[in-house]
Amino acid sequence: xxxxxxxxxxxxxxxxxxxxxxxxxxxxxxxxxxxxxxxxxxxxxxxxxxxxxxxxxxxxxxxxxxxxxxxxxxxxxxxxxxxxxxxxxxxxxxxxxxxxxxxxxxxxxxxxxxxxxxxxxxxxxxxxxxxxxxxxxxxxxxxxxxxxxxxxxxxxxxxxxxxxxxxxxxxxxxxxxxxxxxxxxxxxxxxxxxxxxxxxxxxxxxxxxxxxxxxxxxxxxxxxxxxxxxxxxxxxxxxxxxxxxxxxxxxxxxxxxxxxxxxxxxxxxxxxxxxxxxxxxxxxxxxxxxxxxxxxxxxxxxxxxxxxxxxxxxxxxxxxxxxxxxxxxxxxxxxxxxxxxxxxxxxxxxxxxxxxxxxxxxxxxxxxxxxxxxxxxxxxxxxxxxxxxxxxxxxxxxxxxxxxxxxxxxxxxxxxxxxxxxxxxxxxxxxxxxxxxxxxxxxxxxxxxxxxxxxxxxxxxxxxxxxxxxxxxx
Amino acid sequence: xxxxxxxxxxxxxxxxxxxxxxxxxxxxxxxxxxxxxxxxxxxxxxxxxxxxxxxxxxxxxxxxxxxxxxxxxxxxxxxxxxxxxxxxxxxxxxxxxxxxxxxxxxxxxxxxxxxxxxxxxxxxxxxxxxxxxxxxxxxxxxxxxxxxxxxxxxxxxxxxxxxxxxxxxxxxxxxxxxxxxxxxxxxxxxxxxxxxxxxxxxxxxxxxxxxxxxxxxxxxxxxxxxxxxxxxxxxxxxxxxxxxxxxxxxxxxxxxxxxxxxxxxxxxxxxxxxxxxxxxxxxxxxxxxxxxxxxxxxxxxxxx
Numbered sequence: 001x002x003x004x005x006x007x008x009x010x011x012x013x014x015x016x017x018x019x020x021x022x023x024x025x026x027x028x029x030x031x032x033x034x035x036x037x038x039x040x041x042x043x044x045x046x047x048x049x050x051x052x053x054x055x056x057x058x059x060x061x062x063x064x065x066x067x068x069x070x071x072x073x074x075x076x077x078x079x080x081x082x083x084x085x086x087x088x089x090x091x092x093x094x095x096x097x098x099x100x101x102x103x104x105x106x107x108x109x110x111x112x113x114x115x116x117x118x119x120x121x122x123x124x125x126x127x128x129x130x131x132x133x134x135x136x137x138x139x140x141x142x143x144x145x146x147x148x149x150x151x152x153x154x155x156x157x158x159x160x161x162x163x164x165x166x167x168x169x170x171x172x173x174x175x176x177x178x179x180x181x182x183x184x185x186x187x188x189x190x191x192x193x194x195x196x197x198x199x200x201x202x203x204x205x206x207x208x209x210x211x212x213x214x215x216x217x218x219x220x221x222x223x224x225x226x227x228x229x230x231x232x233x234x235x236x237x238x239x240x241x242x243x244x245x246x247x248x249x250x251x252x253x254x255x256x257x258x259x260x261x262x263x264x265x266x267x268x269x270x271x272x273x274x275x276x277x278x279x280x281x282x283x284x285x286x287x288x289x290x291x292x293x294x295x296x297x298x299x300x301x302x303x304x305x306x307x308x309x310x311x312x313x314x315x316x317x318x319x320x321x322x323x324x325x326x327x328x329x330x331x332x333x334x335x336x337x338x339x340x341x342x343x344x345x346x347x348x349x350x351x352x353x354x355x356x357x358x359x360x361x362x363x364x365x366x367x368x369x370x371x372x373x374x375x376x377x378x379x380x381x382x383x384x385x386x387x388x389x390x391x392x393x394x395x396x397x398x399x400x401x402x403x404x405x406x407x408x409x410x411x412x413x414x415x416x417x418x419x420x421x422x423x424x425x426x427x428x429x430x431x432x433x434x435x436x437x438x439x440x441x442x443x444x445x446x447x448x449x450x451x452x453x454x455x456x457x458x459x460x461x462x463x464x465x466x467x468x469x470x471x472x473x474x
Numbered sequence: 475x476x477x478x479x480x481x482x483x484x485x486x487x488x489x490x491x492x493x494x495x496x497x498x499x500x501x502x503x504x505x506x507x508x509x510x511x512x513x514x515x516x517x518x519x520x521x522x523x524x525x526x527x528x529x530x531x532x533x534x535x536x537x538x539x540x541x542x543x544x545x546x547x548x549x550x551x552x553x554x555x556x557x558x559x560x561x562x563x564x565x566x567x568x569x570x571x572x573x574x575x576x577x578x579x580x581x582x583x584x585x586x587x588x589x590x591x592x593x594x595x596x597x598x599x600x601x602x603x604x605x606x607x608x609x610x611x612x613x614x615x616x617x618x619x620x621x622x623x624x625x626x627x628x629x630x631x632x633x634x635x636x637x638x639x640x641x642x643x644x645x646x647x648x649x650x651x652x653x654x655x656x657x658x659x660x661x662x663x664x665x666x667x668x669x670x671x672x673x674x675x676x677x678x679x680x681x682x683x684x685x686x687x688x689x690x691x692x693x694x695x696x697x698x699x700x701x702x703x704x705x706x707x708x709x710x711x712x713x714x715x716x717x718x719x720x721x722x723x724x725x726x727x728x729x730x731x732x733x734x735x736x737x738x739x740x741x742x743x744x745x746x747x748x749x750x751x752x753x754x755x756x757x758x759x760x761x762x763x764x765x766x767x768x769x770x771x772x773x774x775x776x777x778x
Contacts, residue, residue: 100716146614157589175750182712183734185712186747186777187755192588196614239533240531281682283689284686342610344611373611410608410613410615411615411616415614428616433604437616440617440761444757455617456616
């Protein structure tokens with residue numbers, strides 16, 4: 001392998017201290033937050049659009065694919081390097097380039113951390129709406145690649161609704177801008193196609209994000225239920241009543257206990273499930289919504305409806321939710337976090353199935369998820385030191401995916417397909433559907449060099465073979 | 475259940491040797507993106523099936539065939555207190571407005587039309603039925619072909635059926651008009667449905683809880699209630715929201731404040747297209763419609 005030659009060219013184009021070939025670092029950048037691993041040929045850290053374009057061209061000149069990477073918080077293996085690629089890490093491109101509060105748009109580099117952006121916007125009374133649980137670490141570039149969501153995407157939409165334009169380096173090294181700041185940019189919505197493409201259509205180097213005004217009124221409620229089904233029925237009831245909360249999150253007893261021990265948010269640890277509901281907007285609409293949510297909860301058997309009295313209490317209620325994944329470490333050494341979506345009318349039965357699946361495989365399970373948009377996040381608990389356990393974890397995970405799809409759902413709500421769910425794509429899409437997606441990818445990347453082997457299973461393009469770069473193992 | 479009409483639509487489109495085809499809706503935007511009228515006129519017109527397939531009120535989605543008039547979808551959703559953020563041009567069909575991809579006057583409050591489309595079933599250039607997206611409100615399973623198709627003018631595939639995200643139908647709504655600084659109102663009001671401005675008069679459309687509409691109306695200076703908004707000149711200009719003040723004194727217009735769309739009597743001059751973007755358009759057309767049989771004579775890059 002030509003690692004030395006590639007590294008030398010990258011060092012000349014970037015800087016020697018921003019190109020790494022050492023074993024430990026290659027190992028580090030061989031993983032993301034999923035359970036999968038690959039191997040990088042070389043890792044580089046560009047600072048500018050030109051340097052990203054140089055890195056892409058150098059990779060291609062040496063016949064290597066490339067993989068873009070932000071903070072590596074992805075859970076589907078999207079940033080795992082396959083085929084000895086050049087890994088292009090964008091975390092050093094971390095500047096907020098421009099905030100225009102009047103036009104409600106900001107230009108940022110891809111390595112800006114999600115929460116840092118929202119903090120920088122606070123003085124303007126604005127924020128960036130997508131708020132994934134990893135928002136303290138994940139980057140805007142990663143959010144664009146994965147079309148990330150978060151609790152507040154229920155009312156405000158996922159990343160795609162908040163990206164106006166992106167300057168991108170295409171797989172042939174060309175730099176262009178997709179989308180625009182004008183109302184209806186000319187031509188096809190290539191911006192919309194790029195968002196969520198998991199690094200397979202190019203690398204975003206500057207991103208124009210839409211800024212959302214902070215709401216004048218916010219109310220946060222905690223509802224406490226004696227059964228999981230009662231909580232799930234309340235979720236369906238809230239949506240069916242035509243309410244559109246800003247967020248509608250559910251936590252079952254095990255995760256509530258773990259989160260409470262960690263965050264001391266005053267969660268009822270004897271509740272079978274709790275709902276965290278946030279309503280925002282104008283005061284009268286919010287007040288009416290609070291009333292209505294409380295009524296619907298009580299009709300379905302809520303034992304208590306707690307309305308946060310002030311911002312401090314609101315923050316505390318959210319602290320428990322946002323630290324839930326970290327709190328799991330107190331319960332089990334390892335967990336496998338899943339991500340599927342089902343129609344909101346099917347939550348009750350699918351949740352019951354999820355518990356049954358975990359029990360059949362003798363695995364612990366916790367549920368903490370974006371109930372309002374039907375986005376399930378079961379955590380399967382295990383101890384990786386137990387021999388053979390991963391087979392059970394994977395089998396249970398696949399059953400959860402199948403049950404979700406049979407209920408009219410989809411493979412992923414916000415984590416993406418990556419490698420993790422690539423071979424499950426045929427559960428949702430037929431050969432002609434996958435062929436159409438492969439055609440789109442081919443139009444952007446005819447040689448298959450941008451994050452190869454991700455998203456689409458091998459053979460998706462009917463009638464001919466996907467061109468796979470030399471040296472790639474699939 | 476829906477396979478019948480969709481399969482018939484696909485059969486009607488037929489294989490590539492069945493020649494050029496163009497999907498016809500209400501013909502309300504028929505001239506959109508036309509660069510070769512003769513080629514378009516020579517294409518065989520096909521119509522997508524019509525009908526609201528399922529109103530999933532408790533899931534806040536609606537499955538509808540592309541040939542359905544937007545007004546029919548609105549009527550079906552009104553019965554359950556919901557609405558879709560799709561422009562309600564008189565006579566327009568769902569497939570037609572999605573092919574054109576323009577948003578309605580409430581985009582400021584309700585978001586662009588492309589964000590409402592969750593799933594698309596379309597007929598490809600080789601006459602096959604293809605599904606993209608999914609019926610849930612959140613979905614990142616694979617590439618977003620729905621967004622590729624919205625605004626593609628039927629040049630990449632002919633939409634047969636879609637699932638759209640619905641919204642709660644506003645309990646109250648009110649148009650106001652008068653002389654006021656529309657940009658100051660944009661900063662002052664929280665998520666108004668629409669703010670329009672013709673250089674002299676400002677129109678505001680408020681919607682939501684009746685008490686909130688009342689309170690927001692109180693913030694609208696001297697604007698007074700009116701029945702409806704202004705008549706719109708026929709052509710759309712796509713501008714940055716910050717460019718709208720420069721329209722004053724440049725002839726007739728009605729501008730969508732905070733959005734950037736300006737409705738004007740004359741068409742917008744051709745906008746520059748980066749060569750790399752043009753190349754991507756050509757490659758996408760080549761892989762989705764290798765023989766160029768879909769909507770010949772139309773070019774999304776030429777559309778206003």
